[in-house]
């Protein structure tokens with residue numbers, strides 16, 4: 001006999017065949033998805049990292065008026081600034097030239113959505129990361145230190161974004177939104193908890 | 200599948216060889232540790248969560264003063280027990296004459312549950328040792344007997360053992376030492392106390408065991424199903440059902 | 449979770465099902481980059497002898513094992529730290545803290561042993577059906593080189609967890625080089641990069657494991673397949689299928705590899721995965737054979753473990769080394785025990801390939817070498833004392849006698865007549 005294929009073609013139940021084929025393909029896809037789950041989960045922060053990302057507490061009792069303190073939370077710089085009366089007064093002066101003076105873009109927890117963008121007017125807590133491309137802006141509290149109209153705020157040297165002393169961005173800046181306020185609360189007069197908004 | 204493989208292979212000798220190789224596999228496994236006495240076997244039932252926790256409490260009570268569980272601190276069970284890094288001792292390299300108590304995070308894997316279970320229960324009085332105790336499973340151990348008040352004191356009743364052991368391997372520890380002064384716990388309660396600790400340490404050595412048992416059946420079930428479907432598909436097709444090749448280039 | 453799985457499976461299913469409608473795109477690409485016609489030629493229309501049996505699945509399984517090692521390996525490197533004080537704890541970090549880290553690590557550690565099992569069966573198939581004979585000599589030799597590379601890969605990987613066995617095994621193997629006359633000791637220091645096995649050694653082993661040997665293995669597998677496809681597969685009857693072709697040049701005794709053999713081997717590959725995952729989920733240390741108890745203890749240069757034993761897949765060679773009471777000769781014989789296989793195509797003088805048509809002498813010779821290899825594997829894991837030592841000497845002699853006997857045996861053996869065409873069964 002010859003190995004000529006078509007002669008040996010046996011009749012096959014085509015319905016059954018197509019069903020088995022589709023089931024196989026589906027099961028194969030299920031398997032791929034199943035392999036994906038552990039491989040992708042593996043990439044998310046591990047337990048030690050998550051442990052290290054827990055809320056931190058900061059003692060602010062020794063801070064002088066006008067002083068800036070930078071702490072690391074989840075490897076990111078968080079600024080704590082004790083604002084003076086004069087600094088708070090400067091906030092009202094710039095409203096007109098701000099992009100989002102009323103903090104409508106949700107860049108802060110609800111309890112910090114106010115004029116001062118803070119729980120207590122004197123203490124400002126901000127994530128020190130520019131909303132443009134992630135540089136860390138500098139704290140420039142002195143009026144006229146950046147340009148003639150400067151009333152004090154934050155200046156990002158990377159592409160020149162300017163923010164006021166509540167972290168609100170000025171109009172026509174590369175940065176699209178106000179600086180972010182991380183969740184925080186005061187557990188007592190002098191202790192700030194960063195990373196947890198309290199109850 | 201193996202059967203199919205066997206029936207398709209040509210020689211009885213090949214079948215035999217395969218069979219022998221597979222049959223040999225268990226023979227390859229061997230006991231760990233180098234105990235001179237026969238080890239008691241302990242049943243570790245890792246599904247008993249309450250018991251693991253109880254073992255953890257016993258561990259905190261009897262072992263944590265000297266031994267750390269450094270790799271275990273972030274585990275949920277450690278959290279439940281309130282085990283923290285701060286509670287764990289840190290020994291300088293040269294303390295304890297250069298043999299500081301080791302970390303026990305992996306002890307149930309590097310030794311074995313049976314070894315631990317027997318080791319912890321075979322201390323006996325030996326005045327020549329600095330701690331006043333020696334051990335049958337781990338002769339001249341540096342670890343002081345942690346259980347004197349619970350277990351009581353065991354003494355050597357068969358000193359000849361040490362002269363004769365070269366030839367005999369199957370000595371049982373209870374023919375060599377005997378409880379002389381009872382402690383706070385009855386022998387049965389004491390065994391259970393140690394058993395709990397061993398169970399706990401077995402869990403500590405590889406906490407993935409629970410999730411492994413949880414996922415295992417699903418994965419295996421899936422594979423079985425997939426095997427049957429693809430095998431049925433293959434069987435439905437004849438060798439020549441599939442499209443013949445186009446003219447060969 | 450379950451819903452997520454189903455949803456993504458369905459998504460993939462849909463993508464796979466609509467793929468055939470994009471044939472035009474495929475043709476467009478293929479004109480510029482002929483990957484699809486390459487696959488067609490080497491997977492679909494590869495003329496496979498119609499009588500290939502289960503033994504022929506082991507080559508495909510070896511490729512699957514390779515893929516598993518590469519994927520799990522890349523994932524492990526994301527957390528593994530190749531320094532003396534961090535290596536051990538970084539493995540524990542993976543096992544305990546990283547999501548599914550235990551799975552990835554157990555897959556990788558089980559995968560080595562499974563790869564070796566598969567490759568040993570693969571080699572046995574070659575011996576059984578005479579796949580090393582002309583015209584497949586180079587193919588066979590590339591296989592021996594692959595075995596060598598695989599052993600180097602496994603050994604360098606074994607050192608990485610930096611447990612007691614990692615440390616002492618690396619020390620013992622590196623010390624073998626000191627048996628080289630004159631320059632031996634300098635070579636040892638050169639290999640270690642230190643006066644003793646240390647973190648420096650660990651770091652270079654890491655480099656060889658993840659990029660050195662692994663890439664050589666990939667390249668070698670590629671060559672292996674190229675060689676296979678230029679001479680074509682042998683088969684259980686050892687009959688040359690290229691002698692009888694139809695008008696179109698298609699061998700009469702061949703069927704296209706896809707879908708017939710692909711569909712035949714897919715359930716086998718899945719069965720392999722089933723065994724694989726039974727081990728991963730229920731016996732990841734495999735009774736101390738896949739992960740040794742001693743290696744759960746951090747490396748300590750001051751304390752040698754009581755029993756130094758090699759991984760099971762290297763233990764036959766280790767048994768040969770120990771059975772010879774001379775350091776240099778032992779190391780040499782250990783090397784020869786693998787290198788001699790390179791010459792097998794010229795040592796076997798019989799014109800018949802498959803054992804199906806070979807006489808009893810050749811069969812006995814094959815059984816001897818396989819039996820003594822398995823025995824050596826067992827003995828390599830036992831202490832070298834008393835009867836164990838005697839037996840390993842006997843097994844060593846039997847093992848090497850194969851290479852002496854096979855030319856004689858294959859010359860004088862009464863082989864059967866090999867049919868022209870593959871017989872129908």
Ligand code: HEM
Nearest residue numbers: 504506507508510511571574579588591592594595681682
């Ligand atoms: C990394 C390890 C290896 C991989 C991935 C691999 C892969 C393959 C594949 C896919 C095939 C074709 C399918 C088959 O015939 O089974 C094959 C054939 C072959 N391999 Fe390997 N192989 C490996 C190691 C080896 C070793 C160690 C040897 C011998 C010492 C070897 C010798 C051969 C021979 C002689 C053939 C042709 C068999 C025949 O046509 O009868 N291979 N290999």
Ligand code: FES
Nearest residue numbers: 130132133156159
């Ligand atoms: S990153 Fe701050 S302005 Fe671009």
